Amino acid sequence: MNTIKIGLFFIFVFSVIPNVAFSDETSAKKWVKTAEDTMALAESTVKELIEKGIEEISKRNDAVREEWKSAGQWLSLAKKKLDEAKKLCIDKKWDECENIANESWQYLVKAATAAINAGRAAGIK
Amino acid sequence: MKIKEKTKNINQKIAAVGLFLSGIIVGTTIVATVSAQRETDKVLEIAKARGLNPDHIEAALKTYHPTGMKDEYIMFSSGGHSGQVIVIGIPSMRILKYIAVFTPEPWQGWGYDDENIEILRGDLCDPQRAKLTWADTHHPAISETNGDYDGQFLFIGDKANSRLAVISLKDFETKQIVCNPLGNSNHGAAFVTPNSEYIIEPSQYAVPQGGRYAPIDKYAEQFRGYITFWAFDRAKGRIDTEKSFAVEVPPYWQDLCDAGKGPSYGYAFCNSFNSEMATGRKTLDSKEPPLEVGVSANDMDYLHIINWKKAEELVKAGKHKEVVGVGGFKFKVIPLDVAAKERILVFTPEPKSPHGVDVSPNGKWIVVGGKLDTNVSVYSIEKIKKATEANKFEKTDRYGVPIIAFKDALEAQVQIGLGPLHTVFDDKGFAYTSVFIESVVAKWKLEEWKLVEKLPVHYNIGHIAAAEGDTVAPDGKYVIALNKWSIDRFSPVGPLHPQNFQLIDISGPKMKLLYDMPIPLGEPHYAQVIKADKLSPWLVYPEVGFSPAKMKKSAHAVEFGKEKIVRKENKVEIYMTAIRSRFTPEIIEVNQGDEVTFYITNVERAREATHGFALGGYNVNISIEPGETGSFTIKADMPGVFPFYCSEFCSALHLEMAGYLLVKPKK
Numbered sequence: 001m002n003t004i005k006i007g008l009f010f011i012f013v014f015s016v017i018p019n020v021a022f023s024d025e026t027s028a029k030k031w032v033k034t035a036e037d038t039m040a041l042a043e044s045t046v047k048e049l050i051e052k053g054i055e056e057i058s059k060r061n062d063a064v065r066e067e068w069k070s071a072g073q074w075l076s077l078a079k080k081k082l083d084e085a086k087k088l089c090i091d092k093k094w095d096e097c098e099n100i101a102n103e104s105w106q107y108l109v110k111a112a113t114a115a116i117n118a119g120r121a122a123g124i125k
Numbered sequence: 126m127k128i129k130e131k132t133k134n135i136n137q138k139i140a141a142v143g144l145f146l147s148g149i150i151v152g153t154t155i156v157a158t159v160s161a162q163r164e165t166d167k168v169l170e171i172a173k174a175r176g177l178n179p180d181h182i183e184a185a186l187k188t189y190h191p192t193g194m195k196d197e198y199i200m201f202s203s204g205g206h207s208g209q210v211i212v213i214g215i216p217s218m219r220i221l222k223y224i225a226v227f228t229p230e231p232w233q234g235w236g237y238d239d240e241n242i243e244i245l246r247g248d249l250c251d252p253q254r255a256k257l258t259w260a261d262t263h264h265p266a267i268s269e270t271n272g273d274y275d276g277q278f279l280f281i282g283d284k285a286n287s288r289l290a291v292i293s294l295k296d297f298e299t300k301q302i303v304c305n306p307l308g309n310s311n312h313g314a315a316f317v318t319p320n321s322e323y324i325i326e327p328s329q330y331a332v333p334q335g336g337r338y339a340p341i342d343k344y345a346e347q348f349r350g351y352i353t354f355w356a357f358d359r360a361k362g363r364i365d366t367e368k369s370f371a372v373e374v375p376p377y378w379q380d381l382c383d384a385g386k387g388p389s390y391g392y393a394f395c396n397s398f399n400s401e402m403a404t405g406r407k408t409l410d411s412k413e414p415p416l417e418v419g420v421s422a423n424d425m426d427y428l429h430i431i432n433w434k435k436a437e438e439l440v441k442a443g444k445h446k447e448v449v450g451v452g453g454f455k456f457k458v459i460p461l462d463v464a465a466k467e468r469i470l471v472f473t474p475e476p477k478s479p480h481g482v483d484v485s486p487n488g489k490w491i492v493v494g495g496k497l498d499t500n501v502s503v504y505s506i507e508k509i510k511k512a513t514e515a516n517k518f519e520k521t522d523r524y525g526v527p528i529i530a531f532k533d534a535l536e537a538q539v540q541i542g543l544g545p546l547h548t549v550f551d552d553k554g555f556a557y558t559s560v561f562i563e564s565v566v567a568k569w570k571l572e573e574w575k576l577v578e579k580l581p582v583h584y585n586i587g588h589i590a591a592a593e594g595d596t597v598a599p600d601g602k603y604v605i606a607l608n609k610w611s612i613d614r615f616s617p618v619g620p621l622h623p624q625n626f627q628l629i630d631i632s633g634p635k636m637k638l639l640y641d642m643p644i645p646l647g648e649p650h651y652a653q654v655i656k657a658d659k660l661s662p663w664l665v666y667p668e669v670g671f672s673p674a675k676m677k678k679s680a681h682a683v684e685f686g687k688e689k690i691v692r693k694e695n696k697v698e699i700y701m702t703a704i705r706s707r708f709t710p711e712i713i714e715v716n717q718g719d720e721v722t723f724y725i726t727n728v729e730r731a732r733e734a735t736h737g738f739a740l741g742g743y744n745v746n747i748s749i750e751p752g753e754t755g756s757f758t759i760k761a762d763m764p765g766v767f768p769f770y771c772s773e774f775c776s777a778l779h780l781e782m783a784g785y786l787l788v789k790p791k792k
Contacts (some may be wrong), residue, residue, distance in 0.1 A: 063613030098422075101413035106417055109497070110545070115564050117584045120564060121613050125581070 010047035024094035032089055033109035035082050037107045042075060042115075049119055057122040067118035079103045129656050160249050163594030164423050166632055184639040187630060196494055198592050200654045201607065202626075203563040205647025209259035210281055210292065215603055216593070218628055218642040226290045226299045227260030227283050233298075234737070234747035239722070239756040240674035241299070247288065249366055250304035251311040251336075254286055261285040263650040264313055264381070267294075268359075269781050272319040272386040272488075272597035274514035276659035278362065280324045282314025289326055289355060293362055295663050296750075298673050307351045307371055307449025307458070308332040309651070313381040319390060319597075321356040323433065324364070325396045331376030334458075335353050337450035345523070348376040351458065352395055354433055370440045372431055372464050374404060375524045379429065381481055381547075386597055387488025388656055389506040391434035396479040400426040400464055400522075412607035425531070427522070428482065428493060430509055436469045449743055452751065455574045465492025465525040472526050473534040475502060481547035481588075485556070485571060490536060494545030495557060501545050501558055503574065505536040523650050537574040541567035547651075549591035551601035551631055559589040559606065566606055566629060568636060580636040582627050583604040583614050590652040591631075593655045600656065604629045605634075607649060615643045624649060664732050666752030679754035681724035685709075701725045703736040705776040708769070711784035715761045722758040740786065746772055 049068075058065040081104035088097035119125025126447040140194050172182055173720035190196065196214030199221070204211050208228030212221045227245070229236025236258075238244055246255040260283035279292040287305040292298065305311065306328060314326035331348040333339040339347040378399035385392035403419025403723035413419065439445065440457055444467075450459045464470040477495040484491055493503040511528060512518070517525040519571040544562035551557070557578065558567045564586055592600040611625035623643035630637040651781035666673070670682020683689070683700040688709045691698040697719050700711050705725070727749040728738050738755070739746045741764060749755040 009308075061613075067612065096412055099418055101416065102418045102422060106421070109543075109562060113564075113585065116562070116564055117610070117612060119579055122585065 014091045016028040024098065025092075028085075028089055028101065029106065032082070033084055035078070035085065035101045035104040035108065036085035039075075039078065042078075042108055042111055043109060045112075045115060046071070046075070049115065049124065052119075052122075052124045054118060054122055056125065057124070058118070061122065063121045064118050067069060067121060069116050070103060071114035071118055073109050074107050074114060078107035078111060126215055143278040143536050144273070147300060159520040162430060164323040166172065166308035166387060167197035171383060174206050177376075180637070182628075184637070188216045188218065188628065188640050190195070190214075190356060191245060196657055198603065198654050199654050199657050201267065201659060202590075202607070202644075203265055203281060203647075203650045205263075206261050206574055207647035208257065208262055208283065209579060209647070210262065210279065210287065211646060211649065212297070212632065213626075214654075214657075216628055216639065218626065218640050222324070222511060223646065224279075224297050224299065224414060225293055226281060227257070227288065227302065227495060229380060231260060232748065234749075234755065235299075237464075237745055237757060238747045239758055242301055244299060244674060247302040247304050247365070248455075249306050249450075249452070249454045250302070251286075251306075251454075254288065254304045254309075254451075257286055260288065260772070262647070264706045265651060265653055266315040266317045266595075267653050267655055268321040268323065268353060268357075269317050269319055270321070273652070274593060274596055274655045274659060275321075276655060276661070277323070277359070278357075280317065281312055282326055282350070284312050284329065284678045287311045287328065289364070289786075291357075291362065291364060293676070294660055295676075296666070296673055300674070300676070303355065303364050303366060303490070304451070304454075305351075305353055305371075306336075306354065306452060306454040306456045306724045307334055307448060308694050309451070312355075312379075313395070313528070316382045316384055316760070318393075318433070319355075319386045321357050321359060323369075323384075324357055325384060325393055326353040326355060326376075327379040328352070329378060329380065329384045332377060333401075334373070334450075335448050341404050343374060345402055348463070349530075350376055350379045350397075352376040352379065352382065352393065352431055354436070363515055368392070370436065370459065370540075372433075373461040374429060374464070374470060375461065375526065377427060380400065380479065383482050383484045383595075384433075385484055385488055385491075385506065386486075389484060389491070391432060391486040392506070393427040393433050394482050394484065394504075395431065396493060397426050397429060398478045398480070398496075401726050405755070421478050423477075425476055426479055426699075427472040427526075427528070428475040428479070428491070428504065428534075430471045430513075430529075432469050433472075436464070439463070439467060439469065448574070460567045461526075462674065463520070465527065468513060468527065470526055471509075471518075471529060473504065473509065473529040473532040477522070479742050480543075481559075482546040482597075483550075484552050486599055488597070488664060489588045490571065490587055492548045493558065494548060494557075496544055496546065496561065498545065498783055499543055500538040500540050501556075501569070502535060503537045503539070504534045508536065509534050517703065518632075519629075531672040532600045538727055539569050539574050540577065540578060541569060541576050546586070547588050549594035549604060550599045551591060551594075551604075552599050553601060555629070557589055557591060561586060566604065566636065568631075578636060580638065582608055582629075582638070583641070584626060585609040587652045590654050595653060600632070601653070602632050604631050605652065605654070607652060611641075611643065614641050617784060618645075638769045640646060665730055667728070669728050669752050670726050670754045671752045672754055673750075678729075679724075679726075681756060682754045683724065683726050684769075685728045698723045699723045699725075700743070703771070703782075704726045704729055705734060705736075706771070706778035706782040708738075708771070708782065708784050712787070712788045716791065717761060717764045719761045719788075720758065721761050721786075722756060724756045727751055734775060736772045736775055736782070738769060739772040740769045742767050746768075748773070761788045764788045 087099035198215035210224040225235030270436035308731040312329035316325040351371040353371040382395035405416040611636035628640040
């Protein structure tokens, strides 16, 4: 059941991927929104894992600690890239904005993989 | 009265016997029950001590094989970067053999024997590829007859160097390696058509055709992919390069393929994941997106639908061109414009950065997993044929390839989670898809198009294999999750971890994890699982003096008692026999600078009476299996005395199975 829930989470996240047939501006803004929405959901998943005690478990389990740390690093990189993308969109550099927002989203995918692995190694996912 | 007494006595006796027998039965039952209880207690004690629960005990009972018990299935797994194939028993998950394919392997003498050195050099191989010592094996494919594994041959591709190998399942040895002259990259090889007419090898990273140079900014104009159809001559057990051909395709980075069967017979389906034609950052400070971003920008890429039966006819009709490829080898290619015009190549959109494409056992459905999608997309061959025959295309791509609208080819989409990759099937109409990012196996129902269940696996599942899973008649019973990472599943062995193959029982309504198997070799990709009784390998070679490379008696075989040394100027040929526990001749004297060839025949007929021939200092170790004639050649340029010995522990007097090569120095 838990697995199905995680699946639904990602189904929502990845169903908002933009269609690149739009103009550069529309496409860039959609990628930023996708990254923002994904970021919000990623953060809520992180919160959920914290509530289930992952930080405590990670203190006594090396594998959980490493994956959890990795998830945090990817998330932090994704945040940095998302901020960068937003600035580029403000400057109307649509192509660059789109690419950086896409890059941010790629990091979120990696963060998701690491977070799921951490949760699974901890026995709470 | 007497009769009554007699009757009474008889009744009393019967009662006494009955009581006695009852006592024995009850007693035996009590003893048996007590004994069984003791055994159960012992089992429970062990389980408790080891922290095992009832699921673990059930898994152990389903996988444990006492000595001598054989496995029901045999799995052929790619050996990844090892360049080899791993043979594994299912459900015990015992490794039975590594088949040496692209990489030298000393135990099997692979890469040390003259005949297999020749196989390693390959057919159509340019000088660079002829001397490679590694490969990245990805997709093994068992030969098929009428869409069913026939257990005769195994094919496997080398992603890194665009090579394909043929392995005979008579002796589990590699018989041929071919190089694709059109480029240096594939991914999916190998996929077979339902009667192994062809082995399909799709290219991956597009290159200028034939391996020539072109600047990266000419990517759209000059870079191309190709789907190669290697013709297989079953009688010879070899690929016939003369009858093989390729279909030129746009530079969209083709990935995996599968051959149609039943209603989709005659078609091949291949996916692609770079319809963006992204080429990465041209300079270090470039503002272009890196490949991972550029390649995943589009929502849709293109499923390639190739009518190989029609392509075959076009080649026979001469509507191909001869491309001069790498190493100057010519290869038949149907040009892209011809393929598009003749409707040999048709596209339909597929979401999103797809990876696996798998045809259902009945041949009606083509299942595509998009790495960055949450669905598997299921296409209908009937709809594809209907649209193609009616010329109902929504548009063409920039190269003129007709595109069937997504809605006109699609039957259904099933939401299964993030990162669907590969799909296999069982005998009850269920499909099992590996879901990478979520690390689960998703079970879903064909034709109802419903997700049924997900099973977490550990971790980052790539491929998935099922018992007889790629055939027209899968067996069910087992799937194997081929996980890329093991993280915390095994005792640490340094930063390079083993992969983790997880055996899953699919015989019941719920999937059950049975077994974790560390894979400490290469980075395996795909595997195929065949019923063990479909294989009938030789236990010894059919006759003494047999050449595995030629699959017939060797011209250099020698009979026991007829050994000889033949000298022709500075060339020396040693015709030697090996038998427990001696080589004949044992002392060999040559001159420094001689070219010395050993032909060694193992004259044994007993199972497993293999002899090795190890020669220190000259990089020689060959394996001579019962009945085999092996050979190697050295240039005797180091003077001295070089002991040789049998490197297989063959008998009690194994250490005595030795001799000397004496190389007399030049005066």
